[in-house]
Amino acid sequence: MTVKTRKITIKTVAADAGVSVSAVSKVLRNAYGVSESLRENVQESINRLGYRPSSAARAMRGQSFTIGVLLVGLDNPFLNKVIAGASAVLDEAGFKTMMAVGQAETHIESKLIETMLDFKMDGLMLIAPRMAAETLESVSRQIPIAVVAHHEPDARYFDTINSDDHFGGMRAAEALWDAGYHDAGMFTLPERLDRPADVALQRELGFIEAMQARGVANPRIYRMSEGEDDDGHHLDEMLLAPDRPRALFCWSDLHAVRVVNHAAQLGIRVPGDLALIGYDNSPVAALPLVDVSSFRQNALELGATSANCLLTRISGRSHPEHHLLPPELVRRGSM
Amino acid sequence: MTVKTRKITIKTVAADAGVSVSAVSKVLRNAYGVSESLRENVQESINRLGYRPSSAARAMRGQSFTIGVLLVGLDNPFLNKVIAGASAVLDEAGFKTMMAVGQAETHIESKLIETMLDFKMDGLMLIAPRMAAETLESVSRQIPIAVVAHHEPDARYFDTINSDDHFGGMRAAEALWDAGYHDAGMFTLPERLDRPADVALQRELGFIEAMQARGVANPRIYRMSEGEDDDGHHLDEMLLAPDRPRALFCWSDLHAVRVVNHAAQLGIRVPGDLALIGYDNSPVAALPLVDVSSFRQNALELGATSANCLLTRISGRSHPEHHLLPPELVRRGSM
DNA sequence: ATGAAAGCGCTAACAC
DNA sequence: GTGTTAGCGCTTTCAT
Secondary structure, three states: OOOOOOOOOHHHHHHHHOOOHHHHHHHHOOOOOOOHHHHHHHHHHHHHHOOOOOHHHHHHHOOOOEEEEEEEOOOOHHHHHHHHHHHHHHHHOOOEEEEEEEOOOHHHHHHHHHHHHHOOOOEEEEEOOOOOHHHHHHHHOOOOEEEEOOOOOOOOOOEEEEEOHHHHHHHHHHHHHHOOOOOOEEEEOOOOOOOOOOHHHHHHHHHHHHHHHOOOOOOOEEEOOOOOOOOOHHHHHHHHOOOOOOEEEEOOHHHHHHHHHHHHHHOOOOOOOOEEEOOOOOHHHHOOOOOOEEEEOOHHHHHHHHHHHHHHHHOOOOOOOEEEEOOEEEOOOOO | OOOOOOOOOHHHHHHHHOOOHHHHHHHHOOOOOOOHHHHHHHHHHHHHHOOOOOHHHHHHHOOOOEEEEEEEOOOOHHHHHHHHHHHHHHHHOOOEEEEEEEOOOHHHHHHHHHHHHHOOOOEEEEEOOOOOHHHHHHHHOOOOEEEEOOOOOOOOOOEEEEEOHHHHHHHHHHHHHHOOOOOOEEEEOOOOOOOOOOHHHHHHHHHHHHHHHOOOOOOOEEEOOOOOOOOOHHHHHHHHOOOOOOEEEEOOHHHHHHHHHHHHHHOOOOOOOOEEEOOOOOHHHHOOOOOOEEEEOOHHHHHHHHHHHHHHHHOOOOOOOEEEEOOEEEOOOOO
């Protein structure tokens, strides 16, 4: 990075190139009505002076050429790829990416959105937001939004980009069934009736549907929240129950890894005594010691697709797009 | 979130409260010279109208009341806590936090810094930057910066906030030595002579120093980069060498977990045949199946301290501060 | 095709 | 203690 001795503004460039500021502005925005020679002349000055337009000033008047990405927590390895996929597309299109991360409480997200609004972002990407459909709609009236990992297939004013979690749940049931586990259960989060858009819920619904299609009216569902049961007491109880299923589909690798660990401690062999499938295909699932089958979501593509949605929205598209990308079962030793 | 029908600016508030815009501005900034009654009056309007000052406009003129956080990658679970610690402090002080994440290449970081500069952030927090000291200095001439997880103890124009990695390395050697492992080696990253500020290097130097103090002139150092050796061939080779050390200090849990896995596959018992200590105290290290001792860095406090450094810098402090927080060995089954 | 000039929403002199 | 006003760096009519 070169040190910028003094402030280089659009005026500096205009003076240097011997043209007006509006001419420079037009070159900057590829606007209509500038001669090729003027453009080259100005561009040369811009390069030589190392001029960068002030996003703050642009934001005040028109576009900031920046997309805001909102996350809740940074734990999920999945996020990194989604963002990488999005930034690649946005970079290419000359857009910057800024992120804001909430710390797990719901009301925080509204504050983050306001921050983004106050900086005049051109669009927002919301990853796994914990907001009601109406709230999302209200946001979408103020700024284009692309919602990732949150199912709202009928939303009319914003786009959604998801891995097909319902299909993933079905695939899990099918794979376990075909492997001979006809009593498979699911290990997932506590039921959240207020969050029908939740990815875990979609996986659950898909799982149940597929089991019912195979004649199991009430497949067993075990629920446990992330924080609870730190000593693993309930988990052990579930695993030691004499009538426990011989196979479990876990809503995420985080759950699956805990099961693998407790099973090992209890002398329950995987997959001999218990077959497992997780979700997310996280690095930890791939560890030889863990070695649990899992669903790969195409995170890079989710990110890229979201970015493209935002760009076309900004360019004026007004009808909604709802993308559903197929997850893929990665088979490992656990089933 | 309430829907903002029309744009509410400082003018709207001024009109509503029946005062001038400068009066409102002063209330906003807690500036000197506003009567209590006027302040209350204005504040009431602000609340009732749901007015939020435009960060974009503020940024153009003065402070944006926003701190930028720069990361390279989102993989490390450590990051989440650093950011949580920082946001808590910044929130409290009325500052917003915006993040930008680079994708592993060095030159990207300069671009991110420029983005932050273009948005007129009031300060920057750089987490584990891969930049030379001179580059950091040049940045610090343009904006206050707090550098985290990057050792530059003699820097005069910016602050550094680190876990004491050198001490951590020494503690690891000491702990292994005291447990009877006098031939302990270290498993770390490829040497980077161009990165003396690197945390891994500091751990290595501390480890070597402590071993030498105990009479081991040349403790064994094994090096392997993150991406290489995906099949684990070199790792297996190292583990199967007849004269391999009976204890390994790994620069991070990522390395340690790989060792645990390969050891298990090769029938090498931990800690019976091989003792291990990792670094970061990541969740995966705590898994019963992995169960590897590790150093806890006080990430929350690192974040909070960095935020405070930034705030005092913004308030005018000009002498540097260099914080070194003590890491703590969390003992588990691996040693 | 080019440039002059009026703002965007705020802050900070400076006047009153 | 309060209000007036000149910008900050850009975009965008509107003349020329």
